[in-house]
Amino acid sequence: MNSFVFAHSDTEGKVSVLINRCMIPFLDLNQINAPYQSEIEAAVLRVVRSGWYILGKELQSFEEAFANYSQASYAIGVGNGLDALTLILKAYNFEVGSEIIVPANTYIASILPVSFLSLKPILVEPDPRTMLLDVSQIEKVISPDTRAILTVDLYGKSCDMEAIQELASRHHLKVITDAAQAHGAKFKGRKVGSIADATAFSFYPTKNLGALGDAGAITTNDPQLARKLKSLRNYGSEIRYQNDLQGHNSRMDEIQAAVLGVKLPWLDRDNQARRQIAEAYLEGIRQPEVILPPSDTHQEDSWHLFVLRHPDRPRALAHLTAQGVETQVHYPTAIHRQQAYKSLSSLTLPITEAIHQQVISIPLHPQLTRQQVNQVIEAVNSIPL
Numbered sequence: 001m002n003s004f005v006f007a008h009s010d011t012e013g014k015v016s017v018l019i020n021r022c023m024i025p026f027l028d029l030n031q032i033n034a035p036y037q038s039e040i041e042a043a044v045l046r047v048v049r050s051g052w053y054i055l056g057k058e059l060q061s062f063e064e065a066f067a068n069y070s071q072a073s074y075a076i077g078v079g080n081g082l083d084a085l086t087l088i089l090k091a092y093n094f095e096v097g098s099e100i101i102v103p104a105n106t107y108i109a110s111i112l113p114v115s116f117l118s119l120k121p122i123l124v125e126p127d128p129r130t131m132l133l134d135v136s137q138i139e140k141v142i143s144p145d146t147r148a149i150l151t152v153d154l155y156g157k158s159c160d161m162e163a164i165q166e167l168a169s170r171h172h173l174k175v176i177t178d179a180a181q182a183h184g185a186k187f188k189g190r191k192v193g194s195i196a197d198a199t200a201f202s203f204y205p206t207k208n209l210g211a212l213g214d215a216g217a218i219t220t221n222d223p224q225l226a227r228k229l230k231s232l233r234n235y236g237s238e239i240r241y242q243n244d245l246q247g248h249n250s251r252m253d254e255i256q257a258a259v260l261g262v263k264l265p266w267l268d269r270d271n272q273a274r275r276q277i278a279e280a281y282l283e284g285i286r287q288p289e290v291i292l293p294p295s296d297t298h299q300e301d302s303w304h305l306f307v308l309r310h311p312d313r314p315r316a317l318a319h320l321t322a323q324g325v326e327t328q329v330h331y332p333t334a335i336h337r338q339q340a341y342k343s344l345s346s347l348t349l350p351i352t353e354a355i356h357q358q359v360i361s362i363p364l365h366p367q368l369t370r371q372q373v374n375q376v377i378e379a380v381n382s383i384p385l
């Protein structure tokens, strides 16, 4: 990357200024949080001075705001996205060995909670067009041991929740959504956090709504589940030192809740900026080998990532880097090909494997300038054939 960094010497000959002339970073958290900097600092200071750091009024007020934003009855703040999913599965108390249907194309955090609770993840190939759970593949893997369908709104796009819920209610299955990449995304006008029986969110700093550390939340419309989750995140206790369940310690802390409270009112504006950039990419990128992400629901997607596919990824990545465009790969290795999941290595999932070989994420965040967007488009369009 250093071919894009120009060092200027001052009169004393010391290198004093580095100008990053045209490298477009994939993501820069300083830049992401810059519009909220002074409000965030004030909120953090307020907590520091309050003398109350865990399970206080900052969390309560964020939970109310996030439930309201998500069009859900309840939001429960937890330690991170992985814990959000783990606590949901734990709250449902599925018997050991129960089968949970999961997409094969996802981040490992969607599947680990299933394993943690000695449940069995049943990996399903994605729809090659959307790269999301393929509803037509679900019914054939439903067995008497199936208890839930775990949908993942990967890259910020909702799964087909109508079809999934119809299937789930016919087979008496729970629907759990991993919306760690889909804050503010909708399915047919409904917020993703309001549709499944329970929805897990992550506020990892790079997500569309990001904290300054780890944080997560669960949304649900089920009052009993909400109550149980509040207990499970706090040692299984509703009354201090009275433990009714073997719970976890997974509480969103007051500082993170205060930071998220500052940023939440701007989430829709940020997502709208992401949509405009995604639309510019969808319109401007014309390279015969590049497969663009689907655009049919682009107005409803949260565009956490803009993931295109190229049959010769190393060639495409080398070109984009040479053009000053920083890219990432989400994700390079399929879960059933990971060392941690040797137990699943006998699976053959050709669609999932092809996706993992071809995907490229190009920069997409609310602070990208029109000029940078154009530079990315030109870089993609000039990938040599």
Ligand SMILES: *Cc1c(COP(=O)(O)O)cnc(C)c1O
Pocket (backbone or CB within 6 Å): 080, 081, 082, 083, 106, 107, 109, 110, 152, 154, 178, 180, 181, 201, 202, 203, 204, 214, 215, 216
């Ligand atoms: C980020 C992410 C998670 C995990 O969230 P953490 O807060 O890092 O635990 C889970 N699933 C998906 C799809 C994610 O992108």
